[in-house]
Amino acid sequence: MTTIRTPARDKLLSAASRLFYDHGISATGIDAIIAEAGVAKMSLYNNFSSKDELVSTYIQARHEEWLQLYAIRLERCETPVDRILAVFDAYIDHAEFAYDHGFRGCGLLNAAAELPAGAPGRATMARHKAQVEGILRDELVQLTSPDCADVTAEHLSFLLEGAMSRAGLEGQPDRLHHARSLAESLVKTL
């Protein structure tokens, strides 16, 4: 089976990713997506049942995209401190990747901002951020007590998300580098 599979779905998802990130979700219409993807409208509805499903897929893809970015950084790590700072590096990678065509901060957080209070999508984002905090805590317990690891993991998460927000507003990743050095000195005193 040498099937090349369907490229239309991939073209749609990557086009939607660009547009959703750059302009926001509800500001991005179906017609803009299929034009960017260079694909017929029916190809969208053959691969996704609705725009909502495309949005959900986009959110899921962004989540896995970050995990991938982190996995790459992880390969070159040896110590727990390395692996903690690799989380910050992965955020920086994401920022610098988006920098050319308009850095706007965390795509997941921006997407969440367009969802009403009870929406299931918001819980997905909360879980993603909790997972990042969990990664930090898992490394920190190798360096200190469980209680201190909990507190410090949350502290580092605040540094990450806070710096990402500020960096997104300013359109440049400097703040994330500052957060990384704050994290470094914070972790090295444990």
Next chain:
Amino acid sequence: MTTIRTPARDKLLSAASRLFYDHGISATGIDAIIAEAGVAKMSLYNNFSSKDELVSTYIQARHEEWLQLYAIRLERCETPVDRILAVFDAYIDHAEFAYDHGFRGCGLLNAAAELPAGAPGRATMARHKAQVEGILRDELVQLTSPDCADVTAEHLSFLLEGAMSRAGLEGQPDRLHHARSLAESLVKTL
């Protein structure tokens, strides 16, 4: 001149504030705003030239709203440490005020998430966050060296914004209280 002024504008602005915060900006239509305000459509266009101008006014109002919240907290402060923690308290006040009808994090950040990369509105938000950081720095210089004040003000800003993001995703203000205690122990070691 005992003119009561125009109440329609105020009704519109407060209705728009609620809806913009709860459901997002582009998800909130003109018709929903005038229905919530209990006002005719022409009253909107007599007071605002377009939805965009209403949005700008909303953003400006949210900014001043926070300054007001902070000013109230400030009255009961005596030391620089008090005034630093009052910033966190003002954030908590905002969170708990919104908690009943669906807390969704910082209204300004959520609004920024719907604006494209170069939009002037995003610069307004960046300035607001820089102003908060400036308030923190102005208090910190009374406690430590200017260089250390710079670094610590940024650190505290990250704690604020990071905790606000996490709290917004989770729909409850716990994270902000955690950020406040982190800030407290951070500042007390200066």
Next chain:
DNA sequence: CACTATGTAGACCGATCTGTCTATCTCGGG
């Protein structure tokens, strides 16, 4: 070759969007 998967172009639908306009009403001040 013929079959089937998938993709294409574009007309089309009903709903909703922002914004305009008109005609009427209400009410405080001179």
Next chain:
DNA sequence: CCCGAGATAGACAGATCGGTCTACATAGTG
């Protein structure tokens, strides 16, 4: 008392939205 400012309800316009449908093209597999 009367006038004018501001508010009202609602029809209306033009654009855009998400989504459906049809008819046709293409390409890999038996």
